[in-house]
Amino acid sequence: MENIKIPILNMLKDHQGKNPLSLHVPGHKDGDVIHPLTPTGLREAMSWDMTELTGLDDLHNPEEGIMEAEILLSSLYQTDKSYLLVNGSTVGNLAMILGIVQPGDTVLVQKNCHKSIMNGLALASAKPIFLHPELDCEGVEIGLTDSAIEEYLQKYPETKAVILTYPNYYGMGMELEGIIKAAHHLKIPVLVDEAHGAHFAAGDPFPPSALSKGADLVVHSAHKTLPAMTMGSYLHIQGELVSAEQVERYLRILQSSSPSYPIMLSLDLARAYLEGYCEKDKSYLCEQLQSLKSYLSGHKQLAIYESSKADWHDPLKLLICQKGNVSGYELQARLEDVGIYPELSTERFVLLVLPLLKEGQGSFIEKLINRLELMKWDGETKPFSETGSFKESGISNESKHTELALSYEEMEKLNVKRLDLSHSIGEIAAESIIPYPPGIPIIQRGERITDEMVSACFRLMRNKVKIQGGSCLKDGQIEVFA
Ligand SMILES: Cc1ncc(COP(=O)(O)O)c(C=O)c1O
Incomplete structure (x- = not known):
């Protein structure tokens, strides 16, 4: 335990040891200039909330403690390079997609993915082919099989990347090795949103990590299962198929120019926690x-x-x-x-x-x-009235994949109108409807609306599930392209 280094902690402590007087941002001046109702814990946290001062390094050009922390992270996860992220796996997913995918590139994407993957595809102007995941008997969407990937790699030989979500939100996954081998055989990189699996590196009894199976780019929400602060995440790169430079460029573009030191410290501590996990x-x-x-x-x-x-x-x-x-x-x-x-x-x-x-x-x-x-079981329970299984990414049984009905560029040029949801089947959605959590779109902007999607939306609304997007859903309407 004592041998495990925590360079960001040392760096911040060294600075605090200098009895510094803050004449720099942030405005709370190390927690001295604050609202009187500021809770004590937050005030204490503010004393760690520093900025890019002499000796405190810079996330966007790491050369000191932050660089050391990233090297330790990379050595724990056995990658070529690893990065601390202060804007969640969201920024990791956006940067990895933008760094690899060029406008018009065909990419195979597991359909039950987080909205940040969908947003990355839109920003990159990709041509996504969404592959429907395997379902279990309750309709839970799990993952893709080797044979599905092999089939689609043959169907779309122009594929430039495969994007997977592993594990799903519920911690379930399918074997990745065959999928990654099939893609690598064609020199196609595999990008994995492993937001829920930062701890898999600890080995058995946890599922195998995507990195151990050869994935080229992997994103972890350290804050989901490791003891890191909300928004603290990691991005990892390995292998010859992807270049770090483009991904780094997008991290510099997309992440805050004032990255949070408490988040970076908690990421370094979370890495040390996992490193010491015996x-x-x-x-x-x-x-x-x-x-x-x-x-x-x-x-x-x-x-x-x-x-x-x-x-x-x-x-x-x-x-x-x-x-x-x-x-x-x-x-x-x-x-x-x-x-x-x-x-x-x-x-x-x-x-x-x-x-x-x-x-x-x-x-x-x-x-x-x-x-x-303490739970009381004698009260009345409302019998659940929905029947059949619910598919969280609105997929249809009839097909094994979905494509967007319009390219992202075409969508930008079109007008939008509102329609009653019940009359929208066959139209092209101009907005995404996303139950949150888990953040997997049930209807995606640019998709042709199906019967299944509309019934899934009504089902979510009946059950008062929180929904993001859907600006006029409360009036029973949806925006579609005119
Ligand atoms: C699978 C998956 N990927 C990415 C994200 C985004 O992660 P973050 O909240 O760290 O930005 C989430 C968030 O819930 C997620 O479930």
Whole structure:
């Protein structure tokens, strides 16, 4: 533990040790000039909120502590180069796509991807072919198979990149090795949004990491499963198929010119945390998770859901459901009544994101079980009225892929009109409709609207799911191209 270096921490401490008087930005002057109601914790955090001063390096041109932190990150993940990101995996996805994909390039994209991938494709003016993921028996969208990728690489020999999301939001994934080999055989790079898998580098019992399977560019939301602050993420590059220069150029363009030092510090600490994650920690975590699973398996009302289709399940993601015909939305409300705040709910499940505990680290799971014990089960439950399975990226059963009906350039030139959602089938969407979380568009700007998409939208609205986009959805309307 003592041998693990944390250069950004040292750099900031050295600066604090100089008893500096701040005559620079930010305006809170190291937490001295603040609103009287500023909470103590925030004031303390402000004393770490510095800027590119002498000795504090520069994220956009790292030569000192930040460079050291990035080298340590790269050596932990065994990459050619790794980067600290202060604008989330969102900026990582945008930069990796813009750095690799040229206007008009054909790219194969897993359809159940986050909106940041869709936005990256639009900014790059790509020609995406969206491949429909494998579904399990509950309609959960998992990942792509080798054979699907092989088939589409043959169909679209002009493909310039393959873009995958691994694992899905629920920590499930399909085997990546065959997919990556098939693409690499044709010298096509594979870009992976592994936002939910920053901890996979710890090895078994976690799923194999995309980097270990040879992915060329990988993005991690360190803040999702490692102890990093919100927006703290990593981007990694390896291999001969991609050049770091273009990706770096886009990181410089897209990231703030005043990157947050608290976020960078937390990223360095999160890397050190993972670096020190040892076998004893894994055994402790597994014990803790097992005690939770044993508790749930004996529970009269709750059950764990594990997909039979996925090759991998991340043990930090637990999907639970209430027995009987009860929706995940209702279960989430019941959990919140006893102070348990899950990541999200779907029609069938609630998703719990569990912590990457180290040996002896408190009684997190015990606290969770104690709160579950407080739940009252005698009240009335509303039977869930929806039938059939819900597909979160609005895919149709009839086809294995979707293409946009218009190129991104064509979309820019067209006028837009509003239509009743129920009359929009067959029209081309001029806006994306995105339930959040998970942030996977159910209707995407430029897609021809299908029956399935419209019913999925109505279904989300009936269940009062939070939706981004859809400027006139509250009036039952959608913007389409005129
Ligand atoms: C799969 C996936 N990719 C990317 C993102 C964007 O990550 P961030 O919030 O770090 O920008 C998310 C966010 O939920 C996500 O689920």
